[in-house]
Amino acid sequence: MPLLEDFSSIFAVPDFIKPYLHFFATEEEMQLVVMLAKDSLSIATIAARLSRDEAAVAGFLEQAYQRYILNKEVKETTVYYSVSDFYHRLKNFCLFGNYHIIPRRVRKELDAWDFTEYLKRNDYFRKVIDASPEYDDCHNEWILLLHEVEEMIDAASVIRVLPCDCKMLADNCDHSREICLVFDGNHISDRSGGRELSKEEAKKLVHKLDREGLMHTGGPPNWQETGSSVVCNCCTCCCYPFRAAKHLGTKGKWPKSRYIAVYNSSQCCQCGLCVSRCGFSAFAFDGTDVEKDGKVKKNVSFNPELCWGCGICANACPAQAIRLVKISGGQTA
Missing domain, CATH: 3.30.70.20 (Alpha-Beta Plaits)
Structure with a gap:
């Protein structure tokens, strides 16, 4: 099947997931990815290549963008689309798709593959191991106490809650899944998903998750000046930061224990x-x-x-x- 093979190569799909690709991308999306390959093209150019109406193509491209099949950027008021990859599509699908229709055996393979990719792609962890930096472009920098999370909530202008991709992928426990709090507009994109919470709702949720036994992590360390970004409510059996910290031996340094x-x-x-x-x-x-x-x-x-x-x-x-x-x-x- 040339289309499947071409798409898998361009989209960086692991071999074991190829029989299940129909869950992640439609045939039309695969054709689009193969057509784009390494290019970054405008809506008009894509419509011309597909011999289709530009308005109809615009809707299709936006849908593919929301599904993390494509990425987009704006250059001098013109929108350009390029190919995303399986790593990012997986995270979107496990959060908002019918992910558990995939056999558990395959989902366990996906978790192992994704965790390995996570370690590769977040190579700033190496800085934490080799030195003692105040975190640069990191995440889950601090282990937080409950009252500190409440302070972040009080300071936030917008709060959105999303499911946790770590928990959806690992699925190693029965803890709640809707546990990631994202704060303010700079950290919420047009395809973040989730739902907005009031400050009272956010505090109620965090107290509930604390009673469940979930830890709290977030940052950045200078959040009072820059604004907080994300607070995760973590377990040690699913959450990638703690699994990575154990794997890398960064106890006390990342996530930082204070x-x-x-x-x-x-x-x-x-x-x-x-x-x-x-x-x-x-x-x-x-x-x-x-x-x-x-x-x-x-x-x-x-x-x-x-x-x-x-x-x-x-x-x-x-x-x-x-x-x-x-x-x-x-x-x-």
């Missing part, structure tokens, strides 16, 4: 909520028993070297036996 938990064992009621919520095994049952309030319970231990300072443990502790302190200076958070 706090650490302090555990008061004498105040602990040994309920084990911190054990179930901690994604880094900083809290664990140590295999011994302890008597508490006349009952024998599993003993909770805490290893501060494993703590990433997300605060999910402290937020749920009914005995208030855990608090977060700033790493530098030791100020109570």
